[in-house]
Structures are given as C-alpha cells and as structure tokens.
Amino acid sequence: xxxxxxxxxxxxxxxxxxxxxxxxxxxxxxxxxxxxxxxxxxxxxxxxxxxxxxxxxxxxxxxxxxxxxxxxxxxxxxxxxxxxxxxxxxxxxxxxxxxxxxxxxxxxxxxxxxxxxxxxxxxxxxxxxxxxxxxxxxxxxxxxxxxxxxxxxxxx
DNA sequence: GAGAACTCATAAATTACATCA
DNA sequence: TTTGATGTAATTTATGAGTTC
Numbered sequence: 364x365x366x367x368x369x370x371x372x373x374x375x376x377x378x379x380x381x382x383x384x385x386x387x388x389x390x391x392x393x394x395x396x397x398x399x400x401x402x403x404x405x406x407x408x409x410x411x412x413x414x415x416x417x418x419x420x421x422x423x424x425x426x427x428x429x430x431x432x433x434x435x436x437x438x439x440x441x442x443x444x445x446x447x448x449x450x451x452x453x454x455x456x457x458x459x460x461x462x463x464x465x466x467x468x469x470x471x472x473x474x475x476x477x478x479x480x481x482x483x484x485x486x487x488x489x490x491x492x493x494x495x496x497x498x499x500x501x502x503x504x505x506x507x508x509x510x511x512x513x514x515x516x517x518x519x
Numbered sequence: 520g521a522g523a524a525c526t527c528a529t530a531a532a533t534t535a536c537a538t539c540a
Numbered sequence: 541t542t543t544g545a546t547g548t549a550a551t552t553t554a555t556g557a558g559t560t561c
Contacts, residue, residue, distance in 0.1 A: 385534085385535060385550070385551085388549065389538090389548090390548095390549085407528095426550090432550095433548065436530075436532095523561090526558085527556105528555105528558105529554100529557105531554075535550080536547105538548105539547105540546105
C-alpha cells in the first residue's frame with residue numbers, strides 16, 4: 364500500500380544525525396475514499412476509531428489524525444468561501460433594490476411637484492403591518508426584496 | 520475555593536514536497 | 541527539460557479545557 368519510507372522507530376535511530384528529508388506520502392484513491400467516507404460520518408475521531416482506521420488503511424494513527432485536521436481545515440475554508448459568495452450576491456441584490464427605491468422616491472417627488480399627475484388613491488395600498496402607503500404598481504419590488512433576504516429576515 | 524503547573528486535543532498558520540500544465 | 545502554480549501531507553505554534561497538587 365502506501366506508507367512513509369521510514370517509521371517512527373527509524374526517526375529515533377536518526378537522532379544525533381541529520382533529520383531525514385521530509386518525504387511526502389500520496390494517499391491512494393481507496394485510502395482517500397475511505398477517509399472521506401469516515402469524515403462524512405464524523406468530523407472527529409476517538410482514539411479507537413483512529414486506531415481502527417489506521418490499521419485498516421495501513422497508515423499510522425498520526426497520519427489519520429493529520430488527515431482529519433487538514434480535512435477539517437479544508438471543510439471550514441470551503442464553507443467560508445460559500446458564505447462569502449452568498450453575502451456578495453445578497454449585497455448585490457440589496458444595492459440593486461436600493462437603486463430602484465431611490466428612483467421610485469424621485470418619481471414620487473416629481474409627482475408631488477406636478478399634482479395633476481398624482482396616482483389616484485385607488486391605486487394606493489397600505490401595508491397592514493407597517494402602515495406604509497405603497498403604489499400598487501410596484502408589487503415586483505416587494506417580491507424582489509423578499510427574494511433577496513434570508514428566511515429569518517423576511518419577516519416584515 | 521483560588522490559582523499555578525501540567526497535559527491533551529484541536530485550530531490556525533506555515534512549510535515542503537509531489538504533480539501537472 | 542524547466543518552471544511556476546496548485547494541492548495537500550506534515551510540522552509548528554497558539555489556545556482552551558480538564559486535571560492535579
């Protein structure tokens with residue numbers, strides 16, 4: 364299978380001399396697959412599990428431990444990247460929404476300046492919860508705002 | 520009970536090697 | 541063949557929790 368060319372005992376023998384060059388093991392596909400399976404079940408191992416896995420994969424327990432440490436780090440990094448992407452998209456949609464609202468404010472101001480063009484009251488609706496008056500002409504905005512917010516913040 | 524000293528486990532940061540385009 | 545980029549195994553360092561005295 365796939366073991367380091369020297370054992371821990373070898374390293375002890377080397378004391379006094381120069382340390383052996385750090386050799387890097389490449390895990391086989393099968394070893395990686397089993398480690399991934401194990402990681403999916405549990406992100407940490409107890410000593411017994413570690414020992415068993417090491418025996419099964421013909422690796423040292425320390426190598427299993429290191430693999431799990433690195434795997435947790437990779438997993439966390441990926442999670443952070445995903446969250447970052449999500450926040451970027453959210454920020455983008457909020458910016459877009461903000462622009463639309465600014466435009467609408469400008470339109471409403473323009474209407475105020477020219478009262479003859481004011482929307483008839485029948486086209487205005489009032490939100491029963493926040494008691495704000497909105498035009499019925501902009502339901503899409505409400506929908507897009509809803510889309511942009513995460514679930515727990517959609518509560519109006 | 521409070522706290523210093525120690526051990527152990529884990530995360531985070533870094534290094535170094537293998538592989539590939 | 542060389543080289544730079546990339547992935548990742550391995551090492552080092554920092555930190556927190558638990559235990560003992």
